[in-house]
Amino acid sequence: MIKRTLMIALVALAASQSVTVSAQTAAAADAPDLKRGKLLYIQCRACHELKADQPHKVGPNLAGLLGSKGASAEDFTYSSALKAANLTWDLKTLDRWLEKPSAVVPGNAMAFAGIANPKDRASLLAYIVSETTAK
Numbered sequence: 001m002i003k004r005t006l007m008i009a010l011v012a013l014a015a016s017q018s019v020t021v022s023a024q025t026a027a028a029a030d031a032p033d034l035k036r037g038k039l040l041y042i043q044c045r046a047c048h049e050l051k052a053d054q055p056h057k058v059g060p061n062l063a064g065l066l067g068s069k070g071a072s073a074e075d076f077t078y079s080s081a082l083k084a085a086n087l088t089w090d091l092k093t094l095d096r097w098l099e100k101p102s103a104v105v106p107g108n109a110m111a112f113a114g115i116a117n118p119k120d121r122a123s124l125l126a127y128i129v130s131e132t133t134a135k
């Protein structure tokens with residue numbers, strides 16, 4: 001049930017960003033694609049684990065990410081910039097972060113330029129949320 005609500009929120013997020021597709025095809029074309037999300041996650045995998053029993057890497061473990069406070073993973077040394085930003089990781093903030101981390105928190109320590117394509121971000125988020133939300 002929680003998962004279904006999340007998927008609906010992600011579809012809504014993707015749909016709200018649609019600029020090019022027509023109204024009829026928007027829903028289908030913008031539905032987040034978990035398989036694609038898993039593929040896109042390859043870009044994050046070197047630095048982030050998703051399950052609570054896994055260690056931090058260069059970046060913090062992302063277990064329980066959705067709805068959590070930014071910079072709140074235990075035993076991870078965050079940049080002072082991310083700590084001071086005092087974010088809550090809701091879908092909108094995560095989407096902005098993935099688009100361009102340096103625009104959300106200038107001076108953060110995540111060496112990643114961002115993902116320009118909104119549907120790719122929605123698919124990646126759908127994958128990460130499904131993997132990091134306790135079932």
Ligand code: HEC
Nearest residue numbers: 043044047058059070071072078079082108109110111112
């Ligand atoms: C080169 C390593 C690296 C890559 C690649 C990377 N990250 Fe990060 N990430 C980090 C670091 C380091 C931080 C902590 C940033 C800070 O303290 O300013 C971070 C922080 C985060 C946070 C905030 C976590 C929290 O606890 O507040 C999220 C969410 C995140 N990354 C998601 C991603 C996603 C999704 C990808 C793939 C698109 C990705 N990262 C790619 C290193 C990386």
